[in-house]
Amino acid sequence: MAPTDHDHVVPVWIYVAVLIALLVLLVLTLVTAFFDLDARFHSAHLNMGVAVFIAMCKAFLIILFFMHVKYSSRVVWAFAGAAFVWLGILMTLTLTDYITRPQAPTVAVSPYVPAPAEAPGPR
Amino acid sequence: MAEDLVIESPHSLVEHQFEDRFQQKEAATLGMWTFLATEVLFFGGLFVSYTIYRHQYPEAFRQGTLDMKWYLGAINTAVLLLSSFFMALAVRAAAVGSNPKIIRYLVLTIVVGSLFLCIKVTEYYIDYRERLVPALNFSEARPREDELGGFTRTFDKFDEWFDSHVSPPIGKAAVRPRNEQLFMLFYFIMTGVHATHMIIGIAVMLVLIWMAHRRRFSAEWHNPVECFGLYWHFVDIVWVFLFPALYLLRNP
Amino acid sequence: MTAIPFVSVVEPPRVRETYLNATHTLRSWLLTRDHKRIGILYALTITFMFAIAAGGAALVRINLLTPTGILDEPSMYNKAFTVHGVLMVWWFLVPSIPTTFGNFLIPLMIGARDLAFPRLNLASWYLFVISAVLILAVLFFGGLDTGWTFYTPYSSLFSNTHVTLAVTAIFINGFSSIFTGLNFIVSIHKMRAPGMTWFRLPLFCWALYATSLIFVLATPVLAITLVLIGIEHLLRIGIFDPVLGGDPVLFQHLFWFYSHPVVYIQILPTFGVASEVVTCFARKRPFGYAAIAFSSLAIALIGFLVWAHHMFDAGISPYSGLVFSILSFAVAVPTAIKIFSWTATLYKGSVALETPMLYILGFMGLFTMGGLTGVMLATLGLDMHMHDTYFVVAHFHYVMVGGGVMGYLAAVHFWWPKITGKLYSEFWGKISAAIIFIGFNLTFFPQYVAGYLGMPRRYHSYPPEFQVYNVLSTAGASILAVGYILPLIYLLWSLKFGEDSGPNPWHALGLEWTTPSPPPTENFEETPVVSAPPYAYDLQSPTAAAVT
Numbered sequence: 001m002a003p004t005d006h007d008h009v010v011p012v013w014i015y016v017a018v019l020i021a022l023l024v025l026l027v028l029t030l031v032t033a034f035f036d037l038d039a040r041f042h043s044a045h046l047n048m049g050v051a052v053f054i055a056m057c058k059a060f061l062i063i064l065f066f067m068h069v070k071y072s073s074r075v076v077w078a079f080a081g082a083a084f085v086w087l088g089i090l091m092t093l094t095l096t097d098y099i100t101r102p103q104a105p106t107v108a109v110s111p112y113v114p115a116p117a118e119a120p121g122p123r
Numbered sequence: 124m125a126e127d128l129v130i131e132s133p134h135s136l137v138e139h140q141f142e143d144r145f146q147q148k149e150a151a152t153l154g155m156w157t158f159l160a161t162e163v164l165f166f167g168g169l170f171v172s173y174t175i176y177r178h179q180y181p182e183a184f185r186q187g188t189l190d191m192k193w194y195l196g197a198i199n200t201a202v203l204l205l206s207s208f209f210m211a212l213a214v215r216a217a218a219v220g221s222n223p224k225i226i227r228y229l230v231l232t233i234v235v236g237s238l239f240l241c242i243k244v245t246e247y248y249i250d251y252r253e254r255l256v257p258a259l260n261f262s263e264a265r266p267r268e269d270e271l272g273g274f275t276r277t278f279d280k281f282d283e284w285f286d287s288h289v290s291p292p293i294g295k296a297a298v299r300p301r302n303e304q305l306f307m308l309f310y311f312i313m314t315g316v317h318a319t320h321m322i323i324g325i326a327v328m329l330v331l332i333w334m335a336h337r338r339r340f341s342a343e344w345h346n347p348v349e350c351f352g353l354y355w356h357f358v359d360i361v362w363v364f365l366f367p368a369l370y371l372l373r374n375p
Numbered sequence: 376m377t378a379i380p381f382v383s384v385v386e387p388p389r390v391r392e393t394y395l396n397a398t399h400t401l402r403s404w405l406l407t408r409d410h411k412r413i414g415i416l417y418a419l420t421i422t423f424m425f426a427i428a429a430g431g432a433a434l435v436r437i438n439l440l441t442p443t444g445i446l447d448e449p450s451m452y453n454k455a456f457t458v459h460g461v462l463m464v465w466w467f468l469v470p471s472i473p474t475t476f477g478n479f480l481i482p483l484m485i486g487a488r489d490l491a492f493p494r495l496n497l498a499s500w501y502l503f504v505i506s507a508v509l510i511l512a513v514l515f516f517g518g519l520d521t522g523w524t525f526y527t528p529y530s531s532l533f534s535n536t537h538v539t540l541a542v543t544a545i546f547i548n549g550f551s552s553i554f555t556g557l558n559f560i561v562s563i564h565k566m567r568a569p570g571m572t573w574f575r576l577p578l579f580c581w582a583l584y585a586t587s588l589i590f591v592l593a594t595p596v597l598a599i600t601l602v603l604i605g606i607e608h609l610l611r612i613g614i615f616d617p618v619l620g621g622d623p624v625l626f627q628h629l630f631w632f633y634s635h636p637v638v639y640i641q642i643l644p645t646f647g648v649a650s651e652v653v654t655c656f657a658r659k660r661p662f663g664y665a666a667i668a669f670s671s672l673a674i675a676l677i678g679f680l681v682w683a684h685h686m687f688d689a690g691i692s693p694y695s696g697l698v699f700s701i702l703s704f705a706v707a708v709p710t711a712i713k714i715f716s717w718t719a720t721l722y723k724g725s726v727a728l729e730t731p732m733l734y735i736l737g738f739m740g741l742f743t744m745g746g747l748t749g750v751m752l753a754t755l756g757l758d759m760h761m762h763d764t765y766f767v768v769a770h771f772h773y774v775m776v777g778g779g780v781m782g783y784l785a786a787v788h789f790w791w792p793k794i795t796g797k798l799y800s801e802f803w804g805k806i807s808a809a810i811i812f813i814g815f816n817l818t819f820f821p822q823y824v825a826g827y828l829g830m831p832r833r834y835h836s837y838p839p840e841f842q843v844y845n846v847l848s849t850a851g852a853s854i855l856a857v858g859y860i861l862p863l864i865y866l867l868w869s870l871k872f873g874e875d876s877g878p879n880p881w882h883a884l885g886l887e888w889t890t891p892s893p894p895p896t897e898n899f900e901e902t903p904v905v906s907a908p909p910y911a912y913d914l915q916s917p918t919a920a921a922v923t
Binding site for chain 1: 149152153156157159160163164167168170171174175178179193197200201204205207208210211212215218219289291352353356357359360363364366367368371372373374
């Protein structure tokens with residue numbers, strides 16, 4: 001058995017550094033959220049893109065250091081990665097349907113139009 | 124190397140199906156990661172659904188985001204990151220075999236995690252007063268100021284002040300779009316499922332504290348603490364994505 | 376008087392200790408951590424659930440004897456096909472080979488003493504039993520009428536049956552699956568005996584590894600979908616509700632993301648059994664070991680990319696339909712590779728037509744037909760006409776029953792001597808296999824024709840011109856029922872009166888055949904060390920190759 005993170009003890013300062021980095025990223029994501037990046041840069045979804053990117057950076061730090069993946073075997077890397085790849089499959093292929101739909105989504109108003117009033121007959 | 128590992132104690136360190144403690148530990152780690160993969164897809168289904176509806180109803184979901192208290196979410200994010208930090212220290216304490224330190228850091232994790240849950244409950248209360256809860260009291264008309272309690276009104280006033288001073292100013296719609304109920308459903312379901320995971324985590328931590336109190340953990344064997352650490356960090360990662368998704372996409 | 380040591384003249388025969396007789400109490404069975412006993416517990420549970428699900432099928436087929444149906448209300452018919460589908464999928468087909476033969480054989484095949492997490496294994500079984508109790512409670516309280524597919528908004532907003540309880544049962548069942556898959560994945564990665572490299576693993580293990588990947592990656596999406604329907608059914612408001620802007624098609628996306636891969640869960644283990652049986656009864660190495668191994672993984676992967684072919688006419692965009700149609704053609708390729716490989720293995724092999732081989736030969740033919748009709752359904756233009764007709768019903772029964780159930784029966788007969796230490800009657804085995812083959816084709820081939828001519832599925836009545844096909848189908852179903860009951864009889868008979876099998880009656884290769892039959896609790900006295908390539912049938916001596 002190839003030794004992986006056998007009794008690997010991570011020094012405390014690394015954890016402190018990661019915590020500080022995470023809090024800095026939190027402040028960054030807050031600051032960028034209040035600028036209307038889409039209007040300023042003439043784009044769509046830039047705010048969302050930046051927010052997701054910063055979240056991914058935070059997730060990376062937590063996974064690599066707090067969850068010890070940096071010190072773990074390649075199998076663990078593969079398992080951790082595979083989960084997100086599969087989530088990507090679900091997201092991407094489902095979106096291929098919604099993004100290419102030609103019609104507008106349903107507005108929450110019932111399309112039912114009552115028939116015009118007529119002489120009451122046997123139901 | 125292998126001889127000193129199978130200790131004849133009431134709790135043998137290596138279970139009978141394993142050859143040595145290294146195989147046992149690697150199996151436990153891999154097993155936990157496999158379980159976390161299932162959790163990624165469990166929450167992932169919610170994120171995918173949310174993304175699709177956000178794509179279909181951008182304005183209604185934006186109004187929903189504006190009704191959220193972003194600062195409470197931000198404080199909660201910082202709180203949960205801190206709890207992850209303490210959890211990492213607890214796992215490190217287990218790796219060096221110090222049961223008292225394990226207890227200390229697990230207690231800190233529980234305290235900070237409970238703080239998260241308290242803030243979340245506060246948010247739920249505010250949402251209730253503001254008539255945002257689907258199936259209970261969701262109303263497209265915003266409640267008047269005098270209908271809100273003093274507690275909720277304070278937050279409301281702060282929101283008004285902040286939204287008018289940010290550039291460009293953000294205005295909430297006078298009447299809530301009906302589809303905003305969809306957003307609120309996602310909000311409650313996603314944060315509710317997340318909070319359930321945290322409550323389960325706190326319960327497990329209590330068990331781990333009890334085990335550490337009985338000096339069960341050592342440098343040679345501490346798999347439950349490590350595996351639980353992975354779980355807790357995962358719950359933190361879910362919130363790291365939930366926070367911007369639900370609270371921060373405020374611009375049109 | 377000098378003391379004379381007492382010696383009994385006749386010594387009672389010493390019974391070798393096996394996993395079956397090591398302990399006798401009910402408690403030792405219900406609290407066992409032995410993977411072999413857990414496999415037996417699962418086998419008993421799924422056989423029971425199969426019987427109930429078959430009852431649902433009987434109701435359906437009897438009702439369809441006449442164009443107007445015989446059940447008092449149409450909703451009874453809906454409940455009959457729902458109970459048949461729900462129980463067969465989640466309480467028989469999904470667990471079938473993995474929880475019985477996977478549990479029993481994987482540690483033996485990899486040379487381990489048990490799986491990585493024995494207590495989790497037992498917990499899996501208990502979750503399975505709890506979920507079975509809950510779904511039977513749903514039946515007891517009036518049944519379910521949503522179809523096994525639970526389409527919204529009917530299931531979440533309009534059905535008056537116990538939907539929330541049913542989805543809870545399936546949710547718990549899902550966790551049982553996840554824990555089993557998790558156990559297999561970690562065991563195959565970490566518990567292989569010295570010398571058992573990945574490419575010396577039996578192909579059955581490759582197949583179950585691929586199956587376990589699907590368990591772990593697909594089931595959670597079903598879990599969250601069930602939570603969402605449960606909430607919507609409970610609160611009468613939810614994210615699939617069109618009044619709020621919800622999209623019922625989103626439910627279908629989430630549902631089928633799991634439910635398509637689940638059909639590969641149902642067939643991949645059979646592919647594994649086929650590899651074992653074909654090599655043993657042709658006395659040959661498999662043609663293309665690597666091709667068979669990698670195609671299992673390919674099926675698992677590509678199987679995740681095709682789900683919306685169940686939704687071509689549900690309202691998805693036509694461009695999306697194109698993408699899913701092309702991907703659905705692609706998924707047939709690795710399966711075809713396997714069929715070619717097994718056929719090539721049989722070619723110039725010394726083929727013995729024992730019962731397991733008969734089932735596998737039947738499987739190869741029936742599954743090919745079912746698979747090809749699947750490719751027909753993947754064609755957008757054809758599916759527009761054939762969706763929701765009996766053509767689809769025939770297709771999936773050909774693959775799931777002609778494939779999955781035949782594979783399960785092949786496994787039962789192949790490993791029965793190993794599990795019980797007894798030989799069953801080959802005569803009755805062959806007769807039953809023949810009856811099942813005939814009954815199966817008579818039941819389901821007419822359904823292809825009826826569906827192609829337009830008979831819709833899930834209707835309690837039909838236009839009179841379809842009656843001839845339905846009568847043939849019901850006649851076939853009664854023959855099939857006889858075919859399924861016979862093995863129950865002769866297999867149970869063999870437990871008491873069957874001949875002792877010895878460790879390796881088939882002279883098969885594989886670590887499980889090196890142990891006594893039945894194996895002792897700890898499987899191996901010493902951890903085996905593997906140095907030979909797998910399936911080295913060509914290196915076996917000719918006398919050993921003779922299968923009695």
